[in-house]
Amino acid sequence: ERHVRNALALAQWLEKHPAVSWVNYPGLPSHRHYALAQRYFKSGAGAILGFGIRGGRNAGIRFINSVQLASHLANIGDAKTLVIHPASTTHSQLSEKEQKEAGVTQEYIRVSVGIEDFEDIQEDFEQALIASQQ
DSSP states (O other), X not given: OHHHHHHHHHHHHHHTOTTEEEEEOTXXXXXXXXXXXXXXXXXXXXXXXXXXXXXXXXXXXXXXXXXXXXXXXXXXXXXXXXXXXXXXTTTTXXXXXXXXXXXXXXXXXXXXXXXXXXXXXXXXXXXXXXXXXX
């Protein structure tokens, strides 16, 4: 329950952030599968979300290097918040065309939201988003 609550709060906050161009989380009314998520995910839309950071690959790398509370790991489902920039890590062996075909864009950040206090997650993401845009 805490994972889901934090993920929804983070997705809602990111959706309004000026350093974020898009958010992919089925718990948001703006998501194309929101109605299906409401129908099938009675306990919430889960703890995994993705977002596009303005500034592309370099901004994504700066964001990842700037988080302090969140950990830079490819895992998902941990009690702590985990972040990764797939284009420069897990999918870096692919060409940009192959990455795009796999749904990995240069601005994409994947988040596995943990159970920390939401305010702490938000504060960490805020300072990392600011750093990413410099």
